[in-house]
Amino acid sequence: MPAEHADVIVVGGGAIGLASAWEVSRRGRSVTVLERFGTGHDWASSAGLERQWRLQYSEEQWSRLALETLPRWHALESAADRRLLHRTGSLWFGRVGLATSEGELHTAATVLGRLGVPYEWLSAAEIESRFGFARLPADHEGFYQRDGGVIDVKGTVAALSQLCAQAGVRVREQERVRAVEPDGEGVTVRTDSGTYRAGTVIVNTGAFANELLAPLGCPLDLHVFRMSSAYFARRAADVDLPTWYAFLAPQQGDGNGSFYGFGHNPWTGSDLVRAASDAERTVKDEDPGAPAVPDGGDLGSAARWVRDHLPGLVPRGVRAGSCLAALPTDPGRQFYLGTLPASVPNGERVVVQSAGWAFKFVPMFGRICADLAVDGRSAHHDPALALA
Numbered sequence: 001m002p003a004e005h006a007d008v009i010v011v012g013g014g015a016i017g018l019a020s021a022w023e024v025s026r027r028g029r030s031v032t033v034l035e036r037f038g039t040g041h042d043w044a045s046s047a048g049l050e051r052q053w054r055l056q057y058s059e060e061q062w063s064r065l066a067l068e069t070l071p072r073w074h075a076l077e078s079a080a081d082r083r084l085l086h087r088t089g090s091l092w093f094g095r096v097g098l099a100t101s102e103g104e105l106h107t108a109a110t111v112l113g114r115l116g117v118p119y120e121w122l123s124a125a126e127i128e129s130r131f132g133f134a135r136l137p138a139d140h141e142g143f144y145q146r147d148g149g150v151i152d153v154k155g156t157v158a159a160l161s162q163l164c165a166q167a168g169v170r171v172r173e174q175e176r177v178r179a180v181e182p183d184g185e186g187v188t189v190r191t192d193s194g195t196y197r198a199g200t201v202i203v204n205t206g207a208f209a210n211e212l213l214a215p216l217g218c219p220l221d222l223h224v225f226r227m228s229s230a231y232f233a234r235r236a237a238d239v240d241l242p243t244w245y246a247f248l249a250p251q252q253g254d255g256n257g258s259f260y261g262f263g264h265n266p267w268t269g270s271d272l273v274r275a276a277s278d279a280e281r282t283v284k285d286e287d288p289g290a291p292a293v294p295d296g297g298d299l300g301s302a303a304r305w306v307r308d309h310l311p312g313l314v315p316r317g318v319r320a321g322s323c324l325a326a327l328p329t330d331p332g333r334q335f336y337l338g339t340l341p342a343s344v345p346n347g348e349r350v351v352v353q354s355a356g357w358a359f360k361f362v363p364m365f366g367r368i369c370a371d372l373a374v375d376g377r378s379a380h381h382d383p384a385l386a387l388a
């Protein structure tokens with residue numbers, strides 16, 4: 001049987017894969033998405049309900065990219081006629097000088113100042129009185145950035161799925177890709193059930209990236225892990241929080257020591273708010289796509305932190321879940337996005353995006369992937385994103 005052909009094949013139908021596919025279709029090219037499970041599933045990274053939207057980064061280029069991404073979110077919202085990004089403010093506080101995978105408080109505030117983005121620097125007492133936290137160590141400080149917020153994960157995936165369907169994107173579910181083989185004329189994509197051909201391929205498989213890249217001889221340096229979180233009931237309807245991240249030094253058994261959470265999400269109207277320990281539980285040999293049980297220790301430390309510092313919440317976690325994530329092992333790097341390195345013959349035909357706290361960049365990363373796949377370059381492509 002002849003291989004099914006598309007101008008561009010996108011491997012992976014998570015939020016960024018769907019954004020890539022939609023952007024490719026907007027450039028008038030035929031596009032097929034191959035997804036191992038089904039769109040909207042909870043076994044990869046675009047799982048759960050909420051993601052934090054923030055402008056602050058310790059590196060200026062990512063703050064700039066977030067600022068450039070904001071109009072893309074609004075364009076996506078208008079195209080789908082659905083609100084996806086809700087402004088709740090973003091509160092970062094804790095130990096100044098502590099480096100985490102989110103960055104560092106003072107450096108991030110300095111970047112905001114340099115870019116003219118407003119923020120308020122607050123003492124522990126001010127954070128307690130304004131936002132309802134309690135018993136924070138007196139030397140803790142931080143800042144509130146009013147444009148931060150929360151992104152509707154399921155809404156984003158649904159919006160992009162709908163836009164892809166309207167644009168004629170073919171989405172093949174339960175189609176696991178086993179190999180991506182670029183050659184002089186295109187790319188062969190082998191799945192469990194057949195073979196596809198495309199001019200270029202975009203690999204948006206997130207934490208699973210190395211299953212396809214290792215056989216090509218160019219695995220990414222990735223730390224693949226799971227994180228557990230739970231929801232906590234508000235004691236009263238007027239208890240509300242901005243999205244928040246507490247930069248804390250590690251305690252025994254408390255992961256990396258930091259905690260994060262959200263206010264009650266505006267689109268479900270639920271009385272529950274999510275909070276979690278920022279603890280990374282490494283995925284070693286098992287299939288990252290296997291169902292996972294949330295880590296009891298991490299759920300327990302989050303519940304204790306809520307009990308000690310968020311008196312407006314009932315400190316009993318419900319609806320616990322776990323989510324797969326990947327970060328570059330190099331702490332100096334945030335993301336991977338680019339074509340395969342020059343060492344791979346015809347590697348310019350394969351665009352790869354993986355790793356990082358990337359949900360906030362969904363519309364922008366989709367656009368960059370599509371630019372690279374269709375035009376071979378993108379005005380938004382920061383060289384710091386490149387694979388090699």
Ligand SMILES: Cc1cc2nc3c(=O)[nH]c(=O)nc-3n(C[C@H](O)[C@H](O)[C@H](O)COP(=O)(O)OP(=O)(O)OC[C@H]3O[C@@H](n4cnc5c(N)ncnc54)[C@H](O)[C@@H]3O)c2cc1C
Pocket residue numbers: 011012013014015016017034035036037038044045046047050051052053175176177178204205206207208211227228323324325353354355356357358359360361
């Ligand atoms: C607990 C947690 C909290 C987070 N918080 C934030 C946050 O606050 N802000 C933020 O910006 N980001 C955050 N992130 C990161 C963000 O969720 C991810 O960056 C984003 O969801 C990645 O989307 P993706 O489409 O690249 O990957 P995924 O959603 O993982 O999609 C990859 C897809 O590829 C498919 N796939 C894999 N292998 C194959 C194959 N061989 N063949 C076919 N299909 C395949 C998978 O089934 C999956 O659907 C968080 C992540 C986690 C886990």
